[in-house]
Amino acid sequence: MGDETVTASAGTERVLTNMANAMVERGYNVIVATNDKTDAVPYFPFDARVHCLYLNVDTKKIPFSVKVKREINRIFPILDKPVEAYRASVSVRKLREQLKMDSIDCIIAYNHEAIQVADCFVHGIVPIIAMMHNAIRIIMGNCNRRVLAEKAKANVIQVLMPSYVAETRKYLPHTPVVWIPNVVEPVCLEKQAHPSAVKDRYRIITVGRIDGLQKQTHILVKAFASLAQQYSQWDVWIWGEVKKTDYYQRLCQFIEEQGLTGRVHLAGTTPAIQDELCQADIFAFPSAFEGFPLALTEAMATGLPSVGFRSADAVNELIVDGKNGILCEDDVSAFAQGLERLMKEPALRSAMGRQAVADMKPYYPEAVWNQWQMLIDEQIQQASRL
Structure with a gap:
């Protein structure tokens, strides 16, 4: 009910x-x-x-x-x-x-x-x-x-x-x-991510409604904007429904002003999100709070290392800092630093991704x-x- x-x-x-x-x-x-x-x-x-x-x-x-x-x-x-x-x-x-x-x-x-x-x-x-x-x-x-x-x-x-x-x-x-x-549904090996693989293009992905209060989508976009020039092979894929069109339009404007059109994708919704997760290399999750974030746990079960905020309810219990992901302080700069640490270390992405899969088994x-x-x-x- x-x-x-x-x-x-x-x-x-x-x-x-x-x-x-x-x-x-x-x-x-x-x-x-x-x-x-x-x-x-x-x-x-x-x-x-x-x-x-x-x-x-x-x-x-x-x-x-x-x-x-x-x-x-x-x-x-x-x-x-x-x-x-x-x-x-x-x-x-x-x-x-x-x-x-x-x-x-x-x-x-x-x-x-x-x-x-x-x-x-x-x-x-x-x-x-x-x-x-x-x-x-x-x-x-x-x-x-x-x-x-x-x-x-x-x-x-x-x-x-x-x-x-x-x-x-x-x-x-x-x-x-x-x-x-x-x-948390288990993910078979064929559907798991390979975050240490050598690729032409690498993906940071997030899944959740486009929202400025809880999901804080803008933090990911701004953090990536500070890294985009140095890490030219990386893109961001944002999957989620739009609730507030004015917030969405401001995000689009910022992406265009930063010259990130074609690299930051506001992709909408899909029933096949698992297919998108397994193609990614890092899961970014800048939420201010959660109850039990399915998007995060699904990404972890797929073998992705995650970046989240130390103060975010539930996120700070599911992500074990330095083990299966990175917990940051609450600002854009710290979030960017967490992303960059994973972006430049393929072996770390792989090790954290494997631990994330193991940590999801009790669920x-x-x-x-x-x-x-x-x-x-x-x-x-x-x-x-x-």
Whole structure:
């Protein structure tokens, strides 16, 4: 159950699809309920056995009274988010029209906003597992007491990194918290990168939405601009969807002004990202924060050394500085230095890439889905004793 769209190509939507498909493969009857339009086409395909309910909530007009509450809440943030709360009530009504309570044994609230929907729908009768897809400080850092109280209604909170367990307990001290990471698919040898190979042209690649706040795409572009003349055989490939056209246009203008047209590629999206990763030599990841970055872990599983920021949540736990990649301080110059170190040392790229592959093995599907199955079954069994 989630309130986001399944039509997007982002990592969280991919997690939802992978989980639904894995659980139905293990014998569960899986229903995916989202607020999408009734004719939504998922970017990542679901197994035919997964039943999808598209509640068509986001198209419903927001009442004037709710808009007024939203404006008041911006000045005096004492309410739960009024618009989200209204949409949650609509979602609950539509769920009740389409689902019978006795057909549900457990609800996984796909994101933290969906907890409110799940709680109103089941009223404590069915256990709720709440997934936290981002860094905890981002999800909970600005929450008021009412919002935190809403999250505490989950029977258990699932987080993506070990350090997030203690961090979550600071906000929700009485709610059980478990660490289950996202799945990282193993990459066969034929599909792995060869970052030490001699080539006519070398590639720095990044994967993620074109964004200035979280993904900080401009940092990569500016860092490469400072290196481009000295390393004339290198190019940058940026794969990701465009959310803000003004930011994208500023990036394009900077690329043109720096004479990097044809060397910095804003390539858009592709369902065959693995083919692009295996052609690359370095993975650049200038995010400010992450929950569990699928793009980074997929690059590591492919055998690419990575460059990221020491302060970035999750990134600073997955990249082990000097072992499977390089962690930098938070500025363009430091990021450029990290890139350059790898650009000029093929043997280092190869050694870090091999270590990155080894470091991803604990996240392979069987281990992660076993953890999920155990958690789901435990929650169902506990509920049956009540």
